[in-house]
Amino acid sequence: MRYFFRVTNGVRELDLAGTELLDEDVARREAVRFAGELLKDDPALLDHGQLLVSVHNEDRSVEFVITVRLEVKAI
Numbered sequence: 001m002r003y004f005f006r007v008t009n010g011v012r013e014l015d016l017a018g019t020e021l022l023d024e025d026v027a028r029r030e031a032v033r034f035a036g037e038l039l040k041d042d043p044a045l046l047d048h049g050q051l052l053v054s055v056h057n058e059d060r061s062v063e064f065v066i067t068v069r070l071e072v073k074a075i
Contacts, residue, residue, distance in 0.1 A: 001058060003027040005034055008052040009045045024063055031055050035066050046070040 002018040021027045035053045038045055045051050050069040057063050 001027075003030075003058075003063070004056040004060070005031060006054045006056065007038065008054070009048050009050070018058075027055055028064060031064070031066050035068060039068065 001023065002020050004015040004018040006015055007013040019030070021030060031053050035051060038053075039051065046068065049071075050067060052068075053066040055063045055065070
């Protein structure tokens with residue numbers, strides 16, 4: 001099945017090509033790895049407070065969303 005990974009961090013980036021993966025479990029693991037790699041390469045992606053990676057199926061329905069949030073609290 002083809003899955004589409006869309007990134008939102010203040011600006012929405014659409015995945016138009018998608019990625020062929022075995023099933024939803026594999027897509028979930030790939031999305032976690034993808035979010036980690038994005039933040040490793042560019043920690044400033046959290047400057048807007050959060051990073052969302054939404055995973056859509058071939059019908060463009062949302063399968064799940066990974067949210068990484070930065071909260072700064074006064075000590």
